[in-house]
Amino acid sequence: MRHPLVSCAVLACLAPGAHAVEKVVLFGDDDYAPYAFVENGEFRGMYVELLGKAAELLKPAYDVELRPRPWKRGLADLESGASLGLFPPGLKRERTYIAPYSVVLYRETVVLFCNPEFMSKSRRQFPDDFTGVTVGVNAGFLLSARLIDAAKAGKIVLSEAKGNEPNLKKLAAKRIDCYASDRGAALYTAKKLGADPDFKGTKLVEAVELSGEDTFIGYSIKHNPPYKADFIAKMNAALETIKRNGTAAKIENSYLR
Numbered sequence: 001m002r003h004p005l006v007s008c009a010v011l012a013c014l015a016p017g018a019h020a021v022e023k024v025v026l027f028g029d030d031d032y033a034p035y036a037f038v039e040n041g042e043f044r045g046m047y048v049e050l051l052g053k054a055a056e057l058l059k060p061a062y063d064v065e066l067r068p069r070p071w072k073r074g075l076a077d078l079e080s081g082a083s084l085g086l087f088p089p090g091l092k093r094e095r096t097y098i099a100p101y102s103v104v105l106y107r108e109t110v111v112l113f114c115n116p117e118f119m120s121k122s123r124r125q126f127p128d129d130f131t132g133v134t135v136g137v138n139a140g141f142l143l144s145a146r147l148i149d150a151a152k153a154g155k156i157v158l159s160e161a162k163g164n165e166p167n168l169k170k171l172a173a174k175r176i177d178c179y180a181s182d183r184g185a186a187l188y189t190a191k192k193l194g195a196d197p198d199f200k201g202t203k204l205v206e207a208v209e210l211s212g213e214d215t216f217i218g219y220s221i222k223h224n225p226p227y228k229a230d231f232i233a234k235m236n237a238a239l240e241t242i243k244r245n246g247t248a249a250k251i252e253n254s255y256l257r
Contacts, residue, residue: 021060021061021062021063022061022062022063022225022227022231023062023063023065024062024063024064024065024084024085024227024231025064025065025066025067025083025084026051026064026065026066026067026084026085026086026087026217027066027067027068027069027074027077027083027085027086027087028043028045028047028048028051028066028067028068028069028074028086028087028088029068029069029070029071029074029087029088030043030068030069030070030071031070031071032045032071032088033045033185033188033189034046034184034185034188034255034256035047035088035106035108035184035215036048036068036087036088037068038068043066043067043068045255046106046184046251046252046255047087047088047105047106047215048066049251049254050105050106050239050242050248050251051064051066051087051105051217051239052066053242053247053248053251054235054238054239054241054242055235055238057238057241057242058231058234058235058238061234062227062231062234064235069086074086075089075095077220078097078098078218078219078220078223079095079097079220079222080222081220081221081222081223082220082223083220083223084219084220084223084225084228085102085217085218085219085220086217086218086220087105087215087216087217087218088105088106088215088216088217089101089215089216089218090108090213090214090215090216091213091214091216095218096221097220097221097222098218098219098220098221099219099221100219100232101216101217101218101219102216102217102218102219102232102235102236102239103216103236103239103240104214104215104216105214105215105216105217105239106214106215106252107212107213107214107215108182108183108184108212108213108214108215109182109183109209109210109211109212109213110143110144110147110180110181110182110183110209110210110211110212111180111181111183111186111206111207111208111209111210112126112130112135112178112179112180112206112207112208112209112210113171113178113179113180113181113186113204113205113206113207114133114171114177114178114179114205114207115171115174115177115178115205116203116205117174118133118177118178119205119207123207123208124208125208126146126150126207126208126210127146127149127150127153127155127156128155130150130155130156130178130207131155131156132155132156132157133156133157133177133178134156134157134158134159134176134177134178135147135151135156135157135158135159135176135177135178135179135180136158136159136160136161136167136170136171136176136178136179136180137158137159137160137161137167137179137180137181138160138161138162138163138164138167138181139160139161139162139163141181143158143180144180144210144211145211146210146211147180147210159175159176164181164185164186164189165189165193167179167181168186168189168190168193168199168202168204169193169196169198169199171202171204172198172199172202173198178207180210183206184255184256186204187204187255187256187257188255188256190202190204191255191256191257217235219232
């Protein structure tokens with residue numbers, strides 16, 4: 001039996017004056033708040049909204065669907081060629097199965113947030129200006145090399161907690177001096193905690209940036225439909241457009257401010 005979508009595409013091609021619409025599916029991380037995540041059955045996040053706005057500019061030539069997928073499965077599908085694109089990988093040399101990458105979606109950064117009292121003294125150089133501090137980190141979080149080196153050298157003490165919320169509450173209670181986290185994840189969680197009595201009134205002071213990484217749509221080197229090059233070029237152009245016209249900044253602010 002012919003698939004209904006295929007039948008519709010064929011009929012569209014045969015209809016007088018009709019133009020075929022290419023259906024394109026891009027997969028995104030399903031558990032990466034605030035960037036891409038599933039909440040109450042809805043796929044949302046900064047990247048989901050960003051790509052959704054870009055996709056609107058690709059109509060009517062392309063009908064883009066954004067679907068959530070566990071990250072490891074998403075990478076496996078790219079490697080096998082089962083899917084066209086996945087967001088938001090960073091550039092990793094070992095992922096030879098990804099090519100090309102899109103234009104930059106966003107720059108994710110790991111920063112050190114500290115208590116205002118702790119920052120009453122000028123502290124600009126890490127780790128020299130932070131000797132002896134206790135830094136909260138998320139259990140299982142991929143720490144920056146600068147943080148690991150400082151801990152190994154005995155300049156700082158690391159204190160683990162499971163996730164952003166417990167660490168932000170520890171910071172508010174002054175049980176840790178600073179908290180190392182992805183900037184977006186920390187700000188998004190702080191926004192959600194705004195009315196929580198254990199966090200209300202807490203001011204996050206960003207001390208230093210520890211590391212940063214650009215993110216992209218990664219395309220499978222093995223998945224090569226005839227429209228691939230055209231789609232990538234048009235998606236890149238659409239992403240640049242929504243950056244220039246301020247749409248991307250508005251989406252970022254809606255999650256982090």
